[in-house]
Amino acid sequence: MKLFETILAVVAIIIAIYNFDLDSFNRCVVSILLFMTGILTLSRNEKLNRILRNLTVALAIFLIMKILITGLKNN
DSSP states (O other): OOHHHHHHHHHHHHHHHHHOOTTOHHHHHHHHHHHHHHHHHHOOOHHHHHHHHHHHHHHHHHHHHHHHHHOSOOO
């Protein structure tokens, strides 16, 4: 793994932890997606990567549909 990818993954995880907000559903989901992307980048376990990739895609589609249906409301 390249050094740049590792640094980028660690920064993504730190930003995800810093931005996590239980009061805003959208920010909570985006932080979880960012955290999962950082873990996906750092992990070398193929089974974990496949599960995280599928879960990330499902969560991203759910968030996009929620935003399209309800808009950018906090709740």
